[in-house]
Amino acid sequence: MNNIPNKTFNEQVYEIVSSIPKGYVMTYKQIANKLNCRAYRAVGNALNKNPHPISKVPCHRVIKTNLELGGYAWDIMRKVELLEAEGITFKKIGYDPSKWIVKR
DNA sequence: CCGTTGACTCTTT
């Protein structure tokens, strides 16, 4: 996909992610879908290399399509705590935080 | 029904 008007793919990703309301989460697929792409992978990668501070681009509000947490470049527990602080809760199943499910 | 494998997509290193 190269119909990107002036902004790079990853800038578009940041814009969408930064527009996620507090207390709400969005999936990688939804973000990719909004860009008319299927590059869910690229979305995750953009957030991984994200050059912006977390306060500007809340990557912790981005989860997998099956509502699992997915990964996180810094501490996964950080993601959990931030989301809980926004009123989001999880089903803490197992010992792997990336597999915890977001309650909706 | 479940777990594993492969194909897809896009950016960055």
Added chain:
DNA sequence: AAAAGAGCCAACG
């Protein structure tokens, strides 16, 4: 130029 990366889905056993 090639491979990896915070994923998703379909197909196969």
